[in-house]
């Protein structure tokens with residue numbers, strides 16, 4: 001009886017999978033699915049992301065059509081192959097689906113951008129789990145004990161799991177889309193200097209998909225799972241501050257703040273994005289607000305400010321690469337307290353204006369990454 005039920009379940013699930021791949025994962029991975037549903041990966045397409053929509057609306061169009069699909073909606077094959085923009089199920093609910101990420105076999109390096117190589121498997125997924133790394137392709141097993149009264153199951157009844165793909169351990173699985181996005185002038189317009197270095201203690205995955213409370217699957221309860229909402233600008237931004245250090249030093253004319261970036265990419269590199277460091281001195285009852293420092297990269301064509309697709313250079317670059325030192329011409333006195341607040345805006349005010357999004361307060365909201373006090 002149980003066997004027939006399982007067969008029946010597998011069969012209905014398979015039918016379901018053709019229509020919507022990720023929804024089926026929800027049955028056994030509900031926490032991960034809900035997080036994913038609120039993530040920027042689920043919202044990477046035009047209809048779920050007003051900034052992306054505004055960019056695409058302004059972007060010059062040619063016969064290639066929607067070339068953004070390669071990274072923003074690879075799960076919609078029609079869009080990927082023919083550059084079609086369509087408001088369909090895949091685009092709205094899983095433009096970068098669970099199956100897409102979990103079947104990235106390898107990443108090919110390319111000049112304009114890298115390319116994800118899929119295993120093409122629909123029911124065999126890669127993942128990382130150090131304790132099982134040596135083991136290949138786990139398949140479902142059940143074990144009965146107590147004369148069949150207690151059943152424990154191992155692995156998944158729906159799919160096989162391959163724990164042997166190195167790309168899932170070192171973060172390279174992210175690099176098909178996150179390495180570089182060059183425009184037609186060979187100029188990188190998205191996040192900058194992303195790289196995989198085995199000497200780093202943290203990877204893209206440990207920082208942006210940290211282990212959080214809640215089971216990864218309903219069948220075998222675990223205490224934690226990898227956060228699929230993706231920690232970053234949209235979620236858990238306050239927790240991301242721990243990967244950025246401040247170092248304050250007094251000098252002859254005032255003081256300096258070193259912002260030290262412990263990640264393996266430049267900070268705030270996305271076009272029209274802006275980081276901001278606010279500094280305030282508390283002196284007795286006085287509060288002195290210093291001029292905020294803005295981290296940004298202003299793209300230009302032949303020396304004049306331009307949109308990312310037209311740019312062939314920059315006219316300003318104050319991003320945080322490995323580190324950035326900022327000098328303040330204010331003397332710090334004994335018993336002063338200095339409060340530093342680092343944050344990020346999805347768009348600079350100017351960027352919002354350029355995209356006609358100036359009325360959308362969300363896009364220019366200051367999102368705090370880190371606050372730290374220094375007493376003198």
Ligand code: HEC
Pocket residue numbers: 040049051052053055056059066067068069070071072113114176177178180181190191269270346
């Ligand atoms: C090679 C992969 C790739 C291609 C092709 C690509 N993008 Fe992106 N895009 C990314 C990645 C990765 C991010 C996330 C980077 C970040 O947040 O810093 C991103 C982020 C963005 C953002 C910021 C979204 C936000 O919520 O702030 C916009 C806007 C955007 N892309 C527009 C486009 C448009 C328009 C196209 C097509 C003309 C395009 N991209 C093509 C990889 C790509």
Ligand code: HEC
Pocket residue numbers: 013021022024025026027028029098099102125126127128129138154155156157158159161216217219220
């Ligand atoms: C019928 C239930 C079921 C369905 C449906 C299901 N899974 Fe699973 N999955 C499991 C179980 C059970 C495990 C735990 C295996 C273990 O711990 O040994 C698992 C484990 C995994 C793992 C590896 C976790 C790890 O660290 O060991 C990945 C990745 C995964 N599933 C992805 C998916 C995706 C993607 C889908 C949807 C296409 C999906 N699963 C649908 C039951 C399911």
Ligand code: HEC
Pocket residue numbers: 040041043044045049052070071072074096101173174175176177178204205208209230231232233234235
């Ligand atoms: C298929 C391409 C693709 C893959 C693979 C991919 N991403 Fe993304 N990622 C994107 C795109 C596109 C965006 C921008 C979405 C948007 O428009 O806001 C993005 C956004 C992000 C952001 C910014 C979101 C935020 O809230 O700050 C982070 C962080 C991120 N991805 C991390 C990762 C990590 C870590 C991996 C690897 C486990 C990964 N991505 C794999 C395409 C991809």
Ligand code: HEC
Pocket residue numbers: 022025026029032033034036037041096097098099101102127128129168173205209216217224225226228
């Ligand atoms: C952007 C790529 C990406 C997407 C989209 C994605 N995953 Fe994952 N997933 C990963 C990576 C990378 C890991 C490995 C995390 C680690 O090292 O612990 C992972 C881990 C897992 C695990 C094991 C959890 C753990 O704690 O080890 C499960 C189960 C899983 N994913 C299921 C899903 C399901 C279900 C979906 C869709 C709702 C999904 N994934 C969407 C990249 C992705």
Ligand code: HEC
Pocket residue numbers: 171174175178191194195196202203204205207208231232233234237240241243244262263264265267268269270273344369
């Ligand atoms: C040591 C931790 C750490 C590692 C490793 C790391 N990041 Fe980040 N990442 C951060 C922090 C901190 C930020 C800044 C906070 C923010 O903007 O969300 C950030 C920001 C981002 C953003 C948003 C950038 C923007 O301005 O649009 C993306 C996308 C991203 N990381 C992807 C990746 C990818 C892909 C990798 C692997 C190559 C990676 N990160 C490795 C900590 C890390």
